[in-house]
Amino acid sequence: MRLRIRAGTCAFADHDSFYPRHLAVSERLRYYGSFFSVVEIDSTFYGMVTTRTWERWLGLVDSDFRFHVKAPAAMTLHTRGLSRDERREMGYAFLESLRPVLERGAMSAILLQFPPWFGATRENRVIVERLVTFCQPMNAAVEFRERSWFQSSERIEKTIAWLSSIGAIHVICDEPQAGRKSVPYVPRLTHAQLGVLRMHGRNLEMWDKPGLTSSKQRFDYRYSRSELESFVPDVVSLVSKVQEFHVLMNNNSNNDAVWNAFDWLDLIGGAKRQRPLLEHSEQLSLLPDHIVDGGEGFS
Numbered sequence: 001m002r003l004r005i006r007a008g009t010c011a012f013a014d015h016d017s018f019y020p021r022h023l024a025v026s027e028r029l030r031y032y033g034s035f036f037s038v039v040e041i042d043s044t045f046y047g048m049v050t051t052r053t054w055e056r057w058l059g060l061v062d063s064d065f066r067f068h069v070k071a072p073a074a075m076t077l078h079t080r081g082l083s084r085d086e087r088r089e090m091g092y093a094f095l096e097s098l099r100p101v102l103e104r105g106a107m108s109a110i111l112l113q114f115p116p117w118f119g120a121t122r123e124n125r126v127i128v129e130r131l132v133t134f135c136q137p138m139n140a141a142v143e144f145r146e147r148s149w150f151q152s153s154e155r156i157e158k159t160i161a162w163l164s165s166i167g168a169i170h171v172i173c174d175e176p177q178a179g180r181k182s183v184p185y186v187p188r189l190t191h192a193q194l195g196v197l198r199m200h201g202r203n204l205e206m207w208d209k210p211g212l213t214s215s216k217q218r219f220d221y222r223y224s225r226s227e228l229e230s231f232v233p234d235v236v237s238l239v240s241k242v243q244e245f246h247v248l249m250n251n252n253s254n255n256d257a258v259w260n261a262f263d264w265l266d267l268i269g270g271a272k273r274q275r276p277l278l279e280h281s282e283q284l285s286l287l288p289d290h291i292v293d294g295g296e297g298f299s
Helices: 025-033 051-058 084-097 099-104 122-135 153-165 225-229 232-239 256-268
Strands: 004-010 038-041 066-070 107-113 140-143 169-174 194-199 244-249
Touching (some): 025 038, 051 084, 051 099, 084 099, 099 107, 107 122, 107 169, 140 194, 194 232
Parallel strands (some): 004 244, 038 066, 066 107, 107 140, 169 194
16 A cells, blocks of 8 residues: 655635636635645634535545644634533534535544643543544544643653544644743654644744734744755654655745645655746655655545
């Protein structure tokens, strides 16, 4: 069996300069999908995406395209003041809206990203376990933003073992190291089907700065090619142990995420098309041939 790796961005609508000026907004996902085979939908964190919208999106991409979908803020406790019943009702509506994606076989994982105040307590572990179960039969990818989950080598081992035991996907993060409200890079797998590396940039100055007018200010960072290359040894090791491995760029500012996603396609040898309006890279893939699926659409 040949192993597979995909690279894409968190959200597809944020990259205005990536899309041709004449392209209708309704056609952006089709254009995005002609270059990439995976995307994370983040708008679901803020509001419901209807079943009708999902059906339209599925019609814009090929059958091999995969979606990650961020859980609503109410589910992951970002929205306060709601009762447990209200959260559950919103959660059921969210899962029901994803039915077309699940039936198509295009669903990779639901992202459960927890708030910066959500520490490693017994109560919070129960919340995570309930949500992972609630998301079934869809995979749940868990991302923490509070350091106590990984504050020591012993704690890392406990957290990784626990995530594995509950069937959750550990989201490997690269982000600024800003104390308690950030997590370290922990390149470990907890699920046989999928590994996820989510890259937020390294803008330490803006990461936890109060009064930001847009989240894009926090993620204003473009990785250099050498920075991305430094992840290749870990990616090679991880992808050999899992069915698929996805790299998702969340540095959504100044077109940085889409640029770095193209850089990853250069590194893994998985480009479907030459990147637009950019100098084509002649760099050979740094990953061994048995790691990547060559050819269009990762088929």
